[in-house]
Amino acid sequence: MSLFDHERVLLKVRSHPIIFIVRSLLFITLGFVPLGLASVNVQELFGREVDETVLVLGLGIYYLYLALFLLFTFFDHHLDIWILTDSHVINVEQNSLFSRNVAKQELSRIQDVEAQIKGILPTIFNYGNVYIQTAGTEERITFTAVPNPRAIADTIIRLMDDARKEPDAPASAGHKL
């Protein structure tokens, strides 16, 4: 999906980095599990003596796959992106390794924009969801866990108004967060 010639990207937004950090902490914690097990007698754990080479190979695979899952967490976080242009809202969602959705909505078709900050962490770090309801039966677009959702919602509302006032001309530039 490409942009029109006159179209300009005003805002590119991803989920708040704290989301990635919290997800990563799970894998980092799992990285310490073998160190905790090191204090346990391996012979007692498995009921027989385990060869050192087998342990090294097992731990090697364990840490390689932990790193792989950590990379996948980054992959999933980094490729979910919401783009706001002067005439469209574009939702790019990476569902899995080989599944990617790109949805585009005209600003003039947007009916309602709602910002939501809910919970302790979102309140502290000022992130939340922005819900965009469009005309017709299309599903609403959700900016999930984006930083500063109120400012993003305000920007969309301003651009929406501009798009309705001048449907053929690009909306006024310079909307900064």
Add this chain to the structure above:
Amino acid sequence: MSLVSIAFILFLLFAAIWALMSAIMVLLLIRYEGLSVATWIAVGLYGIVSGAIFLVVGSHLAIVGIDTLLPFISTY
């Protein structure tokens, strides 16, 4: 076949799957996002961590030797 041999073959198998998945993820990241700073940092750190793991495992395997890992290979 000894337990060490089975573990080594399984290691090779899982490492091959790991390498394939890693390559796919890195290529998709570069395809969709280009070589941005975040991609460079993530892929670079991933490379360093993975390299360190392979270094530790590889050095241990080098000490153990192929005769212990795959003793039956000498019969062919």
